[in-house]
Amino acid sequence: ERPEIAVIPGDGIGQEVVPAAVEVLEAVGDYRFTEAEAGDATLDETGEALPAETYDLAATADATLFGAAGESAADVILPLREAVGSFVNIRPATAYPGVDALRPETDLVFLRENTEGVYAGHEDRLTDDVSTLTRVVTETASRRLGEFACEYVRERPEHDGFTVAHKANVMRETDGLFRDTVLGEAERASVDADTVLMDAFATRVCLDPEQFDVIVCPNLAGDVLSDLAAGLVGGLGLLPSANVGAERGLFEPVHGTAPDIAGEGVANPAATMLSAAMLVESLGDDDAGARIRTAVEGVLSDGPRTPDLGGEATTREVTDAVLARL
Amino acid sequence: ERPEIAVIPGDGIGQEVVPAAVEVLEAVGDYRFTEAEAGDATLDETGEALPAETYDLAATADATLFGAAGESAADVILPLREAVGSFVNIRPATAYPGVDALRPETDLVFLRENTEGVYAGHEDRLTDDVSTLTRVVTETASRRLGEFACEYVRERPEHDGFTVAHKANVMRETDGLFRDTVLGEAERASVDADTVLMDAFATRVCLDPEQFDVIVCPNLAGDVLSDLAAGLVGGLGLLPSANVGAERGLFEPVHGTAPDIAGEGVANPAATMLSAAMLVESLGDDDAGARIRTAVEGVLSDGPRTPDLGGEATTREVTDAVLARL
Ligand SMILES: CC(C)[C@H](C(=O)O)[C@@H](O)C(=O)O
Ligand SMILES: CC(C)[C@H](C(=O)O)[C@@H](O)C(=O)O
Numbered sequence: 001e002r003p004e005i006a007v008i009p010g011d012g013i014g015q016e017v018v019p020a021a022v023e024v025l026e027a028v029g030d031y032r033f034t035e036a037e038a039g040d041a042t043l044d045e046t047g048e049a050l051p052a053e054t055y056d057l058a059a060t061a062d063a064t065l066f067g068a069a070g071e072s073a074a075d076v077i078l079p080l081r082e083a084v085g086s087f088v089n090i091r092p093a094t095a096y097p098g099v100d101a102l103r104p105e106t107d108l109v110f111l112r113e114n115t116e117g118v119y120a121g122h123e124d125r126l127t128d129d130v131s132t133l134t135r136v137v138t139e140t141a142s143r144r145l146g147e148f149a150c151e152y153v154r155e156r157p158e159h160d161g162f163t164v165a166h167k168a169n170v171m172r173e174t175d176g177l178f179r180d181t182v183l184g185e186a187e188r189a190s191v192d193a194d195t196v197l198m199d200a201f202a203t204r205v206c207l208d209p210e211q212f213d214v215i216v217c218p219n220l221a222g223d224v225l226s227d228l229a230a231g232l233v234g235g236l237g238l239l240p241s242a243n244v245g246a247e248r249g250l251f252e253p254v255h256g257t258a259p260d261i262a263g264e265g266v267a268n269p270a271a272t273m274l275s276a277a278m279l280v281e282s283l284g285d286d287d288a289g290a291r292i293r294t295a296v297e298g299v300l301s302d303g304p305r306t307p308d309l310g311g312e313a314t315t316r317e318v319t320d321a322v323l324a325r326l
Numbered sequence: 327e328r329p330e331i332a333v334i335p336g337d338g339i340g341q342e343v344v345p346a347a348v349e350v351l352e353a354v355g356d357y358r359f360t361e362a363e364a365g366d367a368t369l370d371e372t373g374e375a376l377p378a379e380t381y382d383l384a385a386t387a388d389a390t391l392f393g394a395a396g397e398s399a400a401d402v403i404l405p406l407r408e409a410v411g412s413f414v415n416i417r418p419a420t421a422y423p424g425v426d427a428l429r430p431e432t433d434l435v436f437l438r439e440n441t442e443g444v445y446a447g448h449e450d451r452l453t454d455d456v457s458t459l460t461r462v463v464t465e466t467a468s469r470r471l472g473e474f475a476c477e478y479v480r481e482r483p484e485h486d487g488f489t490v491a492h493k494a495n496v497m498r499e500t501d502g503l504f505r506d507t508v509l510g511e512a513e514r515a516s517v518d519a520d521t522v523l524m525d526a527f528a529t530r531v532c533l534d535p536e537q538f539d540v541i542v543c544p545n546l547a548g549d550v551l552s553d554l555a556a557g558l559v560g561g562l563g564l565l566p567s568a569n570v571g572a573e574r575g576l577f578e579p580v581h582g583t584a585p586d587i588a589g590e591g592v593a594n595p596a597a598t599m600l601s602a603a604m605l606v607e608s609l610g611d612d613d614a615g616a617r618i619r620t621a622v623e624g625v626l627s628d629g630p631r632t633p634d635l636g637g638e639a640t641t642r643e644v645t646d647a648v649l650a651r652l
Contacts, residue, residue, distance in 0.1 A: 231532025
């Protein structure tokens with residue numbers, strides 16, 4: 001049977017870049033697409049940013065392609081990550097030839113823990129004055145991420161190990177457990193691993209990104225440090241991501257809804273197409289993934305380019321150029 | 327009576343840059359210096375990274391100049407910040423003419439909450455599997471920081487407002503309280519203020535640092551984002567910081583012990599001298615602070631320069647050059 005792909009464009013430029021990526025998916029494989037709603041517009045219409053039908057669809061489809069959500073982003077994306085049972089968020093941050101980058105030599109992959117940390121979200125207002133948030137770190141989630149990181153590195157000869165980013169000098173018990181558990185998996189699997197304090201990472205990655213390769217991090221550290229890397233590769237329009245679960249995944253560009261350009265037909269579809277490449281790979285079609293990536297990289301390098309990259313092309317023109325290369 | 331300055335060189339290059347900054351202090355004012363020990367070497371000798379005498383000295387001296395500590399840094403610097411009753415850590419991140427910077431137009435000041443957040447440090451190992459950390463955010467600390475930020479901006483015509491960096495879309499109660507309280511103080515004081523998500527800040531500050539000016543943040547966000555800014559101004563040797571309390575302060579370079587060059591006499595004393603400038607200002611001598619800053623900036627721009635900035639000068643030569651300009 002043909003794999004079912006849930007398609008959730010969401011708000012803003014999500015409505016433009018997701019259809020573009022669907023055209024690319026149609027060109028490389030035989031999929032069933034089921035569209036569903038989420039985001040600010042859905043909240044306005046239905047009273048819910050993430051209707052149960054959308055959650056259920058993501059929880060059962062073979063894979064989900066998501067665009068972006070506006071103000072309601074946290075209410076959409078965090079439950080969707082849970083719906084697909086995702087335990088790791090893969091965020092490659094690569095500078096592409098032809099694209100202006102602050103650090104063109106940047107070539108990093110973040111493996112971000114995707115279930116806990118501050119995102120476990122137990123908050124209390126103890127008194128008028130005092131609020132608390134309980135950050136949760138488990139050995140189970142840390143081990144699972146560590147196992148995944150080892151597999152990830154061993155399957156890809158271009159990586160020879162990983163770095164664990166943490167703040168265990170302050171969060172001794174929680175980030176200590178995270179760091180030690182991930183390092184323990186590396187040792188068991190004979191994968192090279194070292195560690196870096198997350199604050200030191202922030203300085204060092206700016207000064208010399210080539211000293212890093214695969215970075216394994218707790219949830220919030222992964223959020224902030226991968227966005228930092230997005231700044232080094234020069235733009236928000238370029239980075240894809242995969243929320244990987246045991247059975248299925250959710251694939252989304254790292255960028256947001258870009259309200260300033262939404263509706264103008266000039267959004268850069270590259271990040272969503274690259275997310276679609278990760279999607280087809282998760283369905284076992286590595287060949288289609290490689291084809292998409294080569295086509296998108298070719299267009300990034302030779303044009304046409306959307307205005308965020310200094311060009312004048314529309315989303316339509318860029319999509320046609322990618323399709324022509326497939 | 328002459329103000330008493332506690333001097334705590336600590337480990338590694340702290341032993342080189344702090345004496346250099348003391349020479350600068352001696353050249354601009356009449357102070358009593360009392361030296362005390364802390365750090366890894368002290369831990370080895372005495373069994374304690376921060377002896378009670380050192381804590382007590384910092385708690386009573388008019389100001390403290392601190393260098394750096396090695397592995398024991400958290401056990402030294404966090405209690406010392408508490409000893410001086412510091413509630414805000416001021417971290418200017420400015421690119422200096424003549425110094426190679428990834429973003430030479432960077433000119434930021436971070437006002438970092440200095441008492442709570444994850445640094446409040448309540449951790450538990452609930453079961454073999456589960457560890458927790460209780461992050462604490464109070465209205466009291468947020469208001470105090472907000473008041474300080476308003477005063478800071480109003481006293482300095484070069485700043486017209488501040489930006490609150492936060493992650494209240496996930497940490498709704500705690501960072502929500504922080505953000506709303508700080509914004510409330512800005513409104514009361516008629517100071518312009520806006521907000522940014524800390525992850526978005528990480529991307530945007532790389533792409534265009536000039537869109538930001540003064541950034542007010544929770545403790546850990548301030549730690550990571552100011553280290554990111556250090557990467558943009560090109561190096562670890564340059565950034566000073568002030569831990570400000572109601573009665574006294576603790577002044578320290580943002581850099582660490584630099585074990586690779588410690589003992590060679592080539593450490594860059596600029597960050598510690600710029601911290602000393604903030605120190606004399608805290609004692610009310612704005613004129614001496616300005617003199618130190620002008621002298622250090624002059625040497626950064628015209629040389630001599632230490633190897634971290636591409637030069638061949640020693641700490642001694644740089645110090646003499648700064649003294650000659652005073
Ligand atoms: C919208 C927000 C909840 C989300 C996160 O913090 O994970 C976003 O920043 C991201 O990185 O996908
Ligand atoms: C050493 C460490 C505890 C400290 C911190 O996290 O505050 C350091 O990174 C800093 O920024 O001064």
